[in-house]
Amino acid sequence: MKPRTRFEFLGNAAYRITNSKGTVILIDPFLNESDCSPIKVKDLERVDLVLVTHAAWDHMGDTLEIALKFNCPVICGGEVRHHLVRHGVDPAKVRGMCWGLQVVEAGIRVRSVTSMHWSFIEYPDGTFISGPPMGFIFYPDEGVRVYHSGDTAIFSDLKLFGQLYQPNIALICVSMPESGQLQKHGIPESFCGEMSPHEAALACLWLGVEYALTNHYSRAKGNPDVEKFLTLLNNLHSDIGPVVKPVVLEPGETWYYPPEE
Numbered sequence: 001m002k003p004r005t006r007f008e009f010l011g012n013a014a015y016r017i018t019n020s021k022g023t024v025i026l027i028d029p030f031l032n033e034s035d036c037s038p039i040k041v042k043d044l045e046r047v048d049l050v051l052v053t054h055a056a057w058d059h060m061g062d063t064l065e066i067a068l069k070f071n072c073p074v075i076c077g078g079e080v081r082h083h084l085v086r087h088g089v090d091p092a093k094v095r096g097m098c099w100g101l102q103v104v105e106a107g108i109r110v111r112s113v114t115s116m117h118w119s120f121i122e123y124p125d126g127t128f129i130s131g132p133p134m135g136f137i138f139y140p141d142e143g144v145r146v147y148h149s150g151d152t153a154i155f156s157d158l159k160l161f162g163q164l165y166q167p168n169i170a171l172i173c174v175s176m177p178e179s180g181q182l183q184k185h186g187i188p189e190s191f192c193g194e195m196s197p198h199e200a201a202l203a204c205l206w207l208g209v210e211y212a213l214t215n216h217y218s219r220a221k222g223n224p225d226v227e228k229f230l231t232l233l234n235n236l237h238s239d240i241g242p243v244v245k246p247v248v249l250e251p252g253e254t255w256y257y258p259p260e261e
Contacts, residue, residue, distance in 0.1 A: 004256045005141045007169075011036035011251035012058050012177055013150070013215050019140040023106055027051045027136070027148055027171070030061030036218040038252035041065050049106040052076035053150030054119035054133035055083065058177065067093065073105040075112070079131030083121050098132055110138040113161060115152040117194060137165050144257060147207060149173050151216070154199040162208040169257060170209040173216035174200040175225035197228035201236055204244045213247045213255065220248045 003020030010016055013028040014037065024046045031037045041062050047070040052060050060080055067074050067089045074084060074094045081096035095103055097112040104110070112134045120130040135150045147167040161167070173195050194216075195203060204212040212233070220226045230246055247255050 002258065003141055004258060005144050006254055006256055007171075007213060007249075008254045009213070009215065009249035009251055010034075010039065011218060013053070013148075013171075013173065014061065015148075015171060015215075017140055017146075019108075019144075021107070023048045023108060023140070025049045025051065025106075025108060025138075025140060026066065028053055028059040028061060028150075029063060029066055030058045032062050032065075034058075034061075036251045041069065044069075046070070047072050049108055050074045050076075051110065051136050051138070051148070052080050053115065053135065053148065054117060055080050055121045055131070056119070056151065059151065064089065075103065075105060075110050075136075077119055077131035077134060079119055079121055079129045082129055082131075097134065099134060108138055108140060110136055111165070113137055113147075113165075114155075114157060115150045116155045117151045117153065137161070137167055144169065146171065147209070149195070149203070151194045153194050154203050156206075158203050159206040162206055167207055168210045170204055170207055170212045171215055172200050172204060172212050174214045174229045175217040175223055177216065177218055197225050198232050200229055201232040201244075204233065205236060209244055211245050211247050211257065213249060218251070220250050 006018040008016040011034050012030050014030050015027045017025040026047055032040050050063055052063050064087055078096045081094045084094050085091045099112055099114045102111040115133040115135045117133040119133040122128050136148045138146050145167045146169045148171040174197055217223050
């Protein structure tokens, strides 16, 4: 049987990805305070690598607790690195990145790429630090090229990413977490997420991926943004690009690549 990579959606933008060798990668692990994550940090038995796209509460999430618990490497921007080291994480375990850098940690090759968003941390004493938000392109198994969009807005260099790196799977933001989760943090409800469903569909076509896994929501069922994304993707592909197969997961659901035929 051909080796397969396991993708488990944990709500919002969080994933637990396990490669064919059993290496466990967490991305944007917002678990403990999440209203939809099926697991909490206490439930984690193994973590080999954490990727953090930016410092927002619902993306950096529980990275600090996880890094201290598992002593695992973390790949992130400089502002997230500062926060983790300031709170006791071994500096040697935190790889601060800027756009374009490529590193190997836990046997996984990871490249940071541009994200059109923001990333900052403000401490109670008024200290304010910021750094580059990022997306990631990483290679969990041979022939598996994954792009995680983080919270980027759409921008034309996504076409360039498709040409240069040829990802075959996109973990793509298509919506916005439910308003109750945002209100806890004093964030007003938005009309759409950082990418609208139309923009997310177009981004997937520019990237040239084979599969698009939707994220940035608490639930998929009945979510109008997810439904619009599916409709738009189906309408767009026949006119301006290759077929992109959507994969819609509820928190706690898994998908394997390559899928069973």
